[in-house]
Amino acid sequence: MTGNASRRGLFGFFSRHGHASWRGRYRFSHLFLNFYFLVMGAFIAIVFAVDVLISIAVKGFADDYMRRFMRGTIFLIEEDLSRRPRSRWPQAIKELDKKFAYNLDIVDRWSLNLPTDQAERLDSGNLAVAVDGETLYHRLKQTSSILVVGPLSASRPDARWPRGIMSPELRVRLMTLALISVFLAIAVWFWIRPIGRDLEALRQTARNLGEGHLESRAPEALSSTFALLTETINGMAERIQHLIATRKALSSSISHELRTPIARMRFALEMIPEADEAERKRLLRMLDTDVEELDNLVDSSLVYARYERRQFESNLSPVRIVPWIEEKTNAVRILGHTLSLTVNTRGLPEDQEADIDPWSMSYALTNLLRNAIKYATSRIIVSAEVADGLIRVHVDDDGIGIPPGDRTQIFHPFTRLDRSRDRATGGHGLGLAIVRQVLRMHRGSASASDSPVLDGARFTLEWPIRSAAEKNPGGAAKPVL
Secondary structure (H helix, E strand, O other), X not given: OHHHHHHHHHHHHHHHHHHHHHXXXXXXXXXXXXXXXXXXXXXXXXXXXXXXXXXXXHHHHHHHHHHHHHHHHHHHHHHHHHOOOHHHHHHHHHHHHHHHOOOEEEEEHHHOOOOHHHHHHHHOOXXXXXXOOOOEEEEOOOOOEEEEEOOOOXXXXXXXXXXXXXXXXXXXXXXXXXXXXXXXXXXXXXXXXXXXXXXXXXXXXXXXXXXXXXXXXXXXXXXXXXXXXXXXXXXXXXXXHHHHHHHHHHHXXXXXXXXXXXXXXXXXXXXXXXOOHHHHHHHHHHXXXXXXXXXXXXXXXXXXXXXHHOOOOOOOEEEEHHHHHHHHHHHHHHHHOOOEEEEEEEEOOOOOEEEEOHHHHHHHHHHHHHHHHHHOOOEEEEEEEXXXXXXXXXXXXXXXXXXHHHOOHHHOOOOOOHHHOOOOOOOOOOHHHHHHHHHHHOOXXXXXXXXXXXXXXXXXXXXXXXXXXHHOOOOOOOOOO
């Protein structure tokens, strides 16, 4: 109840004080219009810029082509005019304009304002091109009159097109632009629709998680753009949910475990003032034992919590297994007193190496050895072997063994068998849970079974010889969730 109330209070605080920042949602129309106008604006700007650049780049070629193309026509017009009196040239120009449809005219030389290079070409008898590239000028022989041909493009003024009505060229451009806009809108709509849906789904999932609904998960992404983000958020949500559940279970279990030593300490403190000297010493020893038990409980809980929230990191290093097992076994041999502690590594090559995190794996093996010493009657055998790319380390004892129904449960935190609840064996049920976490970090497992060599229990640690990163060069190992 306390954990639930705490969680509701915590998330309730953020819901009350952070709800304003969670208002609103991703609107598909806004996403579509913003992206569409951005793309369309960029497209029009690019087309305009490319058109200008192409016009500048090919202007010289276009002018030269126009001169060559129109030279024959202008020569025929000039020959026709030369056979008529100059007084009839205006009428003749109108007749020729109807035949050629080139928008012909005759103007005086002084009325033209041409660039210097084109003016020089005109005065020397060559064809000149206007700045717009659509109009040609030719000086008629032995006169100051200039024959004007053009504009030649479809956008030129024409009597057939009333004033105020768009020219054919402009109509074609607008129709082309309209078609491009429609097809682009359809393409953007089909592209942005799954993105808008994925963004809204991720926003809603994040909001639900922020409000304390840790079971919320983002649906499968419609767009491949957000597939990895969706997978990451769901993995994060699972990790958070697992950590919070672990924290609640750990807090509840620790609270329960603290009650017994605290009750004994309170009883001892109440008895000390009325006890005689011998009884006082016994009570003080009991207090000291209870303080040590509390210290061990806190230390074990912190170690377990650290491993529970720790993600796999590439802290592995190659270690020669035979010397390592012998070293860890010899370190705890003194705790066995009269027990026979034997090491059998004949199943391993002498130079066999495996990737381990030396500190955490040493903790796991030492924990199993201490556990065997606690329950063994007279003999303990530590052995190792290689099979299917795995290192297997076995710790056998001749104790009373573990019932089949309890062999999985004993690796859960704060799980102890009835026979270990007395103060003679002690412990809080966290040692084997830590061992399981260590082996998970190594992509391995810890298990319990009947001992095939002694009439007791066998605990087995197994993990790959090489780390996941070395099995897949260039790829990092994934975190254990």
